[in-house]
Amino acid sequence: MNSAKETLLRSVDACADELFALACDIFDHPEHGRTEVYASDLLTRYLEEKGFTVERGLADLPTSFRAVWERGSGGPTIGFLLEYDSLKGMGHACGHHLQGPNAIAAALALREAWQGDFKIVLYGTPDEEIAGGKIDMVNAGYCRDVDVMFATHTAGSTSVASGNKALAPAWVTFHGTPSHAAGSPWKGRSAMDAMLLCFHGLEIMREHVQDGCRIHYTIREGTGPSNIVHEKASAHITLRSTDRLYMEEEMVPRMHDIVKGACLMTGTTAEITPRPVYWNYLPLQSLRNLVLDTAEEIGAPKVSRISEPSGGSTDIGNVSWVVPTVNVYVYYSDHPGHTIPYMNDGKSEKARECLVTAGKILGVTAMKILHDPALLQAIQEEHKAAIQPKA
Numbered sequence: 001m002n003s004a005k006e007t008l009l010r011s012v013d014a015c016a017d018e019l020f021a022l023a024c025d026i027f028d029h030p031e032h033g034r035t036e037v038y039a040s041d042l043l044t045r046y047l048e049e050k051g052f053t054v055e056r057g058l059a060d061l062p063t064s065f066r067a068v069w070e071r072g073s074g075g076p077t078i079g080f081l082l083e084y085d086s087l088k089g090m091g092h093a094c095g096h097h098l099q100g101p102n103a104i105a106a107a108l109a110l111r112e113a114w115q116g117d118f119k120i121v122l123y124g125t126p127d128e129e130i131a132g133g134k135i136d137m138v139n140a141g142y143c144r145d146v147d148v149m150f151a152t153h154t155a156g157s158t159s160v161a162s163g164n165k166a167l168a169p170a171w172v173t174f175h176g177t178p179s180h181a182a183g184s185p186w187k188g189r190s191a192m193d194a195m196l197l198c199f200h201g202l203e204i205m206r207e208h209v210q211d212g213c214r215i216h217y218t219i220r221e222g223t224g225p226s227n228i229v230h231e232k233a234s235a236h237i238t239l240r241s242t243d244r245l246y247m248e249e250e251m252v253p254r255m256h257d258i259v260k261g262a263c264l265m266t267g268t269t270a271e272i273t274p275r276p277v278y279w280n281y282l283p284l285q286s287l288r289n290l291v292l293d294t295a296e297e298i299g300a301p302k303v304s305r306i307s308e309p310s311g312g313s314t315d316i317g318n319v320s321w322v323v324p325t326v327n328v329y330v331y332y333s334d335h336p337g338h339t340i341p342y343m344n345d346g347k348s349e350k351a352r353e354c355l356v357t358a359g360k361i362l363g364v365t366a367m368k369i370l371h372d373p374a375l376l377q378a379i380q381e382e383h384k385a386a387i388q389p390k391a
Contacts, residue, residue: 009298013356019104023351023355027091031086033129033131034061039085039097040064055068058137061136063124065124071116071119076376077119081143082100088129094154095154095333095354096128098351098354101355102355106358116370134316135315138322148287151325153329158357160327160329161281164310165212165312166317169236169275170252171272174233174235174262176188176229177268178229180228181227194263202215202217202237217235220235239255241280278314281320282321286375287324287326287379294364295357300357
């Protein structure tokens with residue numbers, strides 16, 4: 001095992017320059033949403049050159065892919081999630097340009113260092129930032145063909161996610177009856193009034209949900225001038241909870257009732273369009289400890305064992321409900337994410353070091369799992385227990 005580990009670490013170092021150049025190329029061509037044509041093509045062509053079999057366009061997502069390499073048959077399957085979308089109007093201010101290259105570094109090094117039978121599957125997953133491409137992929141049956149799944153993200157420390165919030169967004173469009181606001185207001189029924197009452201109802205609801213829940217709303221589009229009774233008003237409402245079942249079974253129905261109540265009070269109607277639901281991430285203590293131990297062994301910077309759930313949401317959560325998943329944060333920048341200073345670190349020496357560190361953490365952790373079948377069994381049993389409904 002020690003000899004294989006040293007081989008793996010050297011292999012990551014050996015491919016670092018080539019893969020960092022690939023990451024910089026993705027950085028220089030930011031693509032958001034589901035338009036990551038350049039990044040997807042760059043990654044898939046590179047994987048094919050390295051001997052992976054690539055399937056493109058999974059789940060009707062043109063920029064998604066699945067890349068497979070296998071030695072022998074019947075061995076464990078190690079999975080990696082690759083993100084490569086940027087932030088709209090800002091570029092790679094979330095560090096996603098590094099996620100594909102660091103996973104590939106781990107995969108190539110693992111392939112060279114571990115000589116037993118096993119399979120590697122890399123999933124290219126578009127649109128994490130806006131509408132959660134992994135949600136579509138999981139719903140279509142993908143990401144279930146691995147024994148353990150690894151994901152990474154750039155961060156201000158090296159740590160492991162210990163939970164986050166499920167997220168249920170919806171677009172709500174209110175329809176009223178137009179009229180002149182001064183000449184004949186009694187003939188109108190205001191969609192904007194309904195929207196404002198809905199917002200007030202959400203504020204009242206805010207006090208009566210479990211601790212840790214969040215409620216957000218905004219106006220999606222302008223309603224027009226002040227001298228009309230507004231015929232249409234559009235809102236974007238988002239609900240969050242650390243427990244997706246509580247969110248789906250309690251919070252979402254109550255939000256629907258608030259919309260209905262606002263319509264009853266104003267003589268209007270509304271249509272609710274649910275958006276993709278992000279499930280909360282399921283942390284597994286066995287995987288978390290394994291990754292953190294590995295991070296300390298290889299001398300990763302700023303390792304933190306503090307267990308603190310994130311306040312945000314990610315579609316990695318949806319994957320974590322169907323397969324044991326670990327989301328590894330790797331030190332990259334001292335600036336906050338989704339900011340210009342964070343983006344400006346995208347091609348720095350710290351970014352290169354982040355890629356190398358991530359590749360080594362992923363590769364060594366995966367090799368430990370391949371080396372110890374009992375460890376993999378324990379991880380899978382913990383996952384089975386985690387997805388069971390709570391009493």
